[in-house]
Amino acid sequence: MSLFRTRRSVKTADMDINRAVPRALLTELLEDAHRAPTHGLTQPWRFHVFTGDSRARLGDGLQDLFDRLTPPGAHNADKRAKLAATPRLAPVAVAVACRLEPGGKIPEIEEIAATSCAVQNLLLSAHAHGLGAYWSTPPVACTPEFAVWLGLDAACRGLGVVYLGYPRGNPTTAQSPRNPLDAHVVFLDR
């Protein structure tokens, strides 16, 4: 189906920063994300939607976490600057987090898988509604500390940020390549 075949990551440089995304549309995308499959119905995904001035707060928060969590010697000025800049360059930043079921009944990998399904729903819904989107996962945004920064409880961990916005000008439709399918799929008849 063409929705799946035409989706591509659209980076902030190709988003129209001056065109707001209506709240009702964002709610629609998140309703689609919320329909993801979830083992035991734990619904582990959490989304915090940053628009307007709150995007700067997100950028500064990510940069503070970078300063706190990066070991001495591993500091990189470009990466640090990008953490603060990127949320300011997209009309919408959706911080993603995952709640790991504390009882241990649902393994961690399944909760991360379910949250990833929700993110894919979000990306596909954005594409279906004419929005550009991509999932960004800088290491500091994939930590329990980022989830705490968002105000979530200690059973949660960050899983990056999805950036959303209407594409600028005449967006390219060029897609990233994929290997031949038979390098990834095996059919077994007996």
Ligand SMILES: Cc1cc2nc3c(=O)[nH]c(=O)nc-3n(C[C@H](O)[C@H](O)[C@H](O)COP(=O)(O)O)c2cc1C
């Ligand atoms: C789990 C996950 C994490 C990703 N993290 C990043 C990221 O940190 N920065 C980035 O530019 N793209 C990121 N991407 C997007 C990929 O780079 C992109 O999907 C890939 O290049 C294929 O391009 P396409 O989405 O246009 O098919 C991520 C994608 C996934 C699934």
